[in-house]
Amino acid sequence: MELPTLASGFWMLICFCVSVNGYPNGRVREACMSMIPCHGSSPQPSPVHNIAVNWTEFKPGDTIEVHLSGPDFEGFFIQARDAEHLDSPAVGSFILADRKHSQLLTCGRTKNSAVSHTSKAKKSDVKVYWIAPGNAPKHVQFLATVVKKYKTYWVKIPGPVVSQPNAPFPTTPLYVTSEAISTSHSASYLTKPFNASGCGITKFCVRNPSNCDPGSASCLFLSFQLQKSSVLIEMSGASEGYLAFALSYDQWMGDDDAYLCINEDHHVTVSTAYLKGRRPPVLDSENALEDVSWRLADGVLQCSFRRSIHLAVSKERFNLDTSYYIFLADGEAGEGGPIYKHRRQPLITNGMYNVTGIPQDIGGSRSPRLIKAHGALMFVAWITAVSIGVIVARFFKPVWSHSFLFGKEMWFQVHRMLMLTTVTLTSISFVLPFIYRGGWSKQAGFHPYLGCTVMALTIFQLLMAGFRPSLHAPRRQLFNWFHWSTGTTARMLAVVTMFLGMDLPALDLPDPWDTYTMIAFVAWHVGIDVLLEIHSYCLIRKAELIEDDRVQILQSLTSAEAEGHLFKQIVLTIYVCGNIVFLIAFLAAVYQI
Template sequence: MSPVGLCFLFFFSVLVCHWEPVCCYANGKVTKACGSMKPHHGGASGQTTLSPYQLQTNTSTFSPGDQIRVILSGTSYFEGFLLQARDAAQPESASAIGSFTLTNPDRMQLLTCNNHQGSAVSQTSDARQTEVVVIWTAPQDSPNEVQFFVTVVAHYKVFWLKVPGPIIYQHGITPHPHQTTSTHPTIQPTTPSILPGPFTSEGCGQSKSCLLDPPGCDPEKDPHCFYMSMSTEGTDKTSVMFELSGPAEGYVSFALSWDTWMGNDDVYLCIKDEDRVSVSAAFVSGRTYPEDHSQSGLSSVSWRLADGSIQCRFSRPVKLTNQGRFDLDQGYFLFLASGHTQYGEIRKHSRQPLISRDRKLITGPPQVLRGSRSPTIMKMHGALMLLAWMLTGSVGTFIASFYKPDWPNQTLFGQKVWFQVHRGLMMLTVILTVVAFCLPFIYRKGWSTDAGVHPHLGCCVLVLSLIQPIAAMHRPPPDSNRRFIFNWTHSSIGIFTEILAVATMLLGVGQTSLPLPSPWATSVLIGYVVWVASLKVALGWHSRYRKCTESLISEHFMVEKKRNVKNVS
């Protein structure tokens, strides 16, 4: 065999030896998982958050041969499941007990676990559903206590492993407490109602506090504006009613925060899931996705989907002990955000969150809050960059390129006027660029991974801006035969840096952290660039015309001078 063939055979052997199968059974034929009940989905582990799914039975006692109705339901859709009954005294045992009967064979199927036919149930496809009903038949040799377990797959790597269900007892057996096998109890599903109509901003500042975007937003008249309100309930003010509305394809949310930075915040989400909305509370520990979703503590939940907007209303107590939620008798900054979802999981907000300008005491007097989607530090970044490259940088290059002849002999502090003005403006440009460059890093506390090419081009602009003054400090004397190399290099780098700065600013206009009116902001910037470019072309043409005119005048003067000399002689 050739060396190439031997290498290929060796590579193939290593690949086979180290092959680790990844199984994904959308058809529900998961008998390999009967023991552990764990899906083999790319090595993913089960969710550690509270399960939005639960099991229920129509009875708590049974006799051998009885048929028990078992219901799997949840507050969100799921694509797959594996349901079994096991001995409650030995929940870690891999042996399934009893047999199931299907109520909908098109959506579910029986599995054979431990050579026991029909001892488990799974889905027949990945079609989304919210409820499964099966009949479990108790065997003649049933243990005294039987507990149901289910693994529920929301989507591929998002699943809850071996969620414990109710325990049923044989007649005559006294129930006693059991230690749960799960560290996260299931959420008791709520039955939210549908709002009869849209919210209204009437009463904002009088009977309720409101955060509106844009100012004056009324969701009753404009469903595409963002609206949040809160009002205390009862004379003792022991609970607060929240209302939230906004245009979104996936979710709208708000957060209570101690500061204007994302992290360590109490978050409340209204998530669209097909044709309904789920409302939950969560916690954000940093610039990450919300954790520990829960509906615990939320009541009077209602929602509405209409006109491309999501609306939800809920109430929660001012104080929630042992829930990890913030007390509402404190002052917080309010964050209002929206974005997309995928398979019921939220994604990063599509716009910069609206942040209230001041802290608000949640149980305090009603007021209309003011907010902004642009942090002041990012506004400063944009303003300084525009000042550097649309004013000082442009004027500095204009002076060096076109105004040297206007001050041929005038000096300022020992140097020609044009040079001093050019150097001062360009040094100011470098200083403004350095300061503006640092501000986003201070705001983000590091590198931004969501800003695209903009920060990379910004780094290039900064480096080239610093190269220019360093190179100018080492320029050769005016009469040096190498001076033309410096002039050409200095001019080329300057032009390239200016073009790169313009491209960076055009990309910066679309950044979510600095929302500017579109498309007007881009149009104004392009218009200014076109005007500057046209002015440079015009001044360049004028400079050449003046040089040609001066050359012709000089030649004419020399001809006249020679003619006069001949006439004299």
């Protein structure tokens, strides 16, 4: 039973592991203004690459050769800008000298106003030609961003300034350094770990599990503390990979304000990001964070930073004095910094909260309520109702043959009631994931396909029972065979479906506890079934021996039946209690996630 779960998990891992690799194909239009790669780290301070031109004077329409050279690099981004206003849009257009390693991009309204790489292939020099526009400013400066590797890059390396003839000398300095352009803040090391003191009093805290200690690797912790016009944010969790939280207007990933702490070879990078749909986060080059610090110790990653409540210049950073759903997630990070999809469903608060409002100490859920209800109803239906109903129908006909309920034999009424309960609960549970997803889930592996099969067999079993032939009808034997085979197939597929569903990200019960507990339940049910089969066989053999001896036949048969009935009733009581224990265990696990 465990193999399908492992296989499904393996394929899900392959399908879901999506890394953030920046712009390996050079299409960096999102960085047109800042010229900063969205790699989530700070630029290098001292440029090691050089920009050269063949002329320092130009007139509108002239062509100037621009040459970028230096140690091997993977990516580059070249623009020309007004030397007196370097924050202004790109000026002029470019012509390529080598189409294999470079390509033209359009930044703003000017076509071919920038040049970038076509691949991550290493290169040591790039040559392009710049064409001066008719409305060119008096002084133009060439700037280049160079990426040596994912986390090693230089931003806006200043190149030569070219000027129009007789242009007056500017009053502001033309050459700037990459240090002056850098918008990142240096990070310091936390000298001591932070804790949960003040949660609900001076801090707004989100914890999972509830009331856990942020000094533990098993505790996912996030806190917000109001400090005048800014908020001190602390985040803690397991040190492998990354920690992240996001502010959202709904409980769906997308269009959210996100913050990440990424462990890169025992060094932590703190970045802001923006989530667009269910795609990897777009790391923001302008962090807007202050007092960044971090700590790695005892398997725990802790990072803290401060952010202003309002950021008027950033549309992708939300104001912190508004109510949001809070997402809290962790995941793996690859070598060099790329992050992968979180291995578990993010923790999501059950309501919208204002983190600068009244301090609270809350938790959240890793599973949506509809998915929780789906799992809980399926457990009730297929662990309790079906299992008990099958045992009653198979072994308790002779025990309750003279007991009646609402005019029918008791065993039949109990069996029918439990089976109708199963059909009802399964039908309700079946539609909940479709309501939650708004359609078919393409990320749930074989689980939805098997679930649909179980639902179809359940409805077929109900319809077949509605047309059950009378006891002595010629087709009764055929009905009995179809009724048994359909029910048995549905039960087996339901167990497999539950095995697969328990480890899906939307539910994700504790592993390997869920697998072992489900195996224990299957063993429990099969064991009771085998025990009752052996007992029935022994009763039949005992009755045959008594009949052969023909001594006190009636008295002995009556005594044997009484003993058999008592044994079965004791076993049924134990079985029902055991099933309820398993059911409570699974429902408690669903409630706690």
